[in-house]
Amino acid sequence: MFARLPGWARSHLAALRILLVFTVVCGLAYPLALLAVAQLPGLHDRADGSLVTDTRGRTVGSALIGQSFTDGDGNPIPRYFQSRPSAAGDGYDPTSTSASNLGPEDVVDTFDDPATRDTDETRQSLLTQVCARSHDIGAFDGVDGRRPYCTAGGVGAVLAVYHAGPGYTGPITRVISVDELCPAKPFLTTYDGVTVSCRTLGDDVAAGRQVLVRGDAPARPAVPADAVTASGSGLDPQISTAYADLQIARVARTRGLPAARVRSLVAAHTTGRALGFLGEPAVNVLNLNRALDALTPARQ
């Protein structure tokens, strides 16, 4: 019945009809049939989202989706193992998943300019975020929080060095610690004989030569890598075994449990590498904390 149409019109008509057929087959029949199969026992709980409950049978989340274990002000709660930093919304928000997407040389902080009252321009560089987390976790868990390229105060140890001549030649005229806003006291008093000053809002730090100060922190910091970096999804349900080990003493102390008991719980919630060599061993934080609450319930 379409034989009288010109060739191009027939092609488009065929295209539309075949696309509609595939929309029904691949777009409805395929996912819905699998949805039906997913109702089988054994598959259903997983297909439904691996939901988990607390001791009272209340659904508290998904074993696959990480959570923040912080109080209303965002401070970590000592009786819980802490998750990794998250860039998903305000942290572990499944409706706003995200990574930080900050690059490896993102080291210069942006500070808020009070002159523009309506907007807050503050943006911590990735380096400062890493330094601050390491500093805070070090204090929280009682270990050395220092890292390379970080100041003792937990910001990036980055200098802008200004020279008299063009192309960074001639004597040094001025040195600014770019991640320390005045009136902070710079982490370094002098650089090449020149006094280091803190940064003021008007400083054009991009004009200076960027110098990173390694400092005397150990190359293998006490706070593990995953503890100071945001995950890809922002929902990472797991932490490394190293970060779990670091937290055992604090959790055991606050809960009044022997460290060995907590250690065995950590081991019970550790997933090894699949087949012995895929991925990394990891500890499921929500499941571990649920197990701890079952052992020593929170005082209501």
Next chain:
Amino acid sequence: MSTNVAGVLAVALLVAVLCVGYRPLGDHMYRVYTDRRHLRVERVIYRLTGVNPDAGQRWGVYARSVLAFSLVSVLLLYLLERVQAHLPGSLGFGGVAPPLAWNTAVSFMTNTNWQAYSGESTMGHLVQMAGLAVQNFVSAAVGISVAIAVVRGLAHRRAPVAAGAGSRDNALDAGEELGNFWVDLTRTVVRLLLPICVLATLVLIAGGAIQNLHGDRLVDTLTGGHQAITGGPVASQEAIKEFGTNGGGFYNVNSAHPFENPTSWTNLFEIYLLLALPFSLPRTFGRMVGDRRQGLVIVSVMAVLAIGSLTAGAAFQAVHHGTVPTAVGAATEGTETRFGVPNSSLFATATTLTSTGAVNSFHDSYTSLGGATLLFNMMLGEIAPGGTGSGLYGMLVLAVITVFVAGLMIGRTPEYLGKRIGSREIRFAAMYFLITPAIALLGTGIAMGLPGERASMLNSGAHGLSEVLYAFTSAANNNGSAFAGISVNTTWYNTALGLAMLLGRLLPMLFVLAMAGSFARQQPLPATAGTLPTHRPQFAGMLAGTAVILVALTFFPALALGPLAEGIHA
């Protein structure tokens, strides 16, 4: 076991599984595209759509069918997104804004799956299932169909070399015809993609990927906070997303999301899925041209380039050079604990080499040289092994160019598989090769020239240029992965990147089909002493060299200003 040893073992397992799958998958596809019979369900589809499955198409008709199907695909998907608010399962999301709807429609039609939106806050279940996932199937099928048509052009009227190895001279192969697009499309979906995706979905659900139709379920967390657990038909979409080298994630964070990629073994399974078809198509090619060694040469070039790139990329990530990675002590920013750094590098390399564009970790936070390797992978033109179909025809175009260059050097008329490469054929091959870099570099140049578009960069300086260069390279090569810091959901970027994807998909397809059309017209020449043998390791070496040198010459200046400058600075 150390992290790096475990990473090497994971690669070894992947290579082994790909080798085991090469023959059965390649042979299965050979049977699918040379079978004279139609399945009953296929007959029903042909009747419903009013096409004659036994009519052959010359290259012009084949190309016109591809274009018609592409146009209708964009329009239908655009429409679905725009009227989302009135559809069931919209989860309360409104219609998608026109620039974003255009960008997304083009993105999924072209097998790019660039995502300027965040899945969990933009797309309802019906648009995901009946819009986006359908294009995941058919765009992959279009790519394979075009590749098979090109192979038919090269294989035309060749006498069988050995019993069972030659192309059977069936109705689809007669005259100058390249096959029938509607038949190729239907068979790819019905006999190849759907059955394997059903199995893959079940495997993923067993691993923990979700398959439900829930909206957000609010729960009170252990500490008394609130969290919305999202739902959706994720596993079924994940399977075709990887197997069709599409890459469009159900969620914003793609395969890093625990509901899309829950465990370290589903991670390797997904990497296998996205490599399986592109690495097996050379077998199909070899059988269709009647000489399996030709397929082996192509697949070995793909493998050498892929392993070289993986070695470099994984090494940069493991060494974690640069300021922040040194401060951290590992390149863990943007990676998931369960995958670890080596298996994240492996996924990143596979996804950028195949035009998939799915990610399980965030490339923007990779070390500068690790990120440069991923950019280079895309700049190779998605040939090692490339997207489903597009990888094979891209490699065949490079083979034609290699034979031509070699022919010039030894002073003979170049020929490939018995077909003479005249000025018409080499012109199409050259245009095929040049169009993608032209789009990527011009687009980047224009964006950097506009102050507003420059401001979209999240990172400043060299890394910012890398973000823009990555975006246009990804779009023009139909990859779809991103240095995701850049804010691209603006009218300008949505429009420009949409155009880059559209032209980067359809123009190369037209050129390669035209080239195949002119090969199909030729009677094959008998091989003589002057013929350059294309089934030996020597040719594989020349082909790999051509690929790398052409890309290096084209893109080196841009790479030097972006990631290399950043890497050296650090």
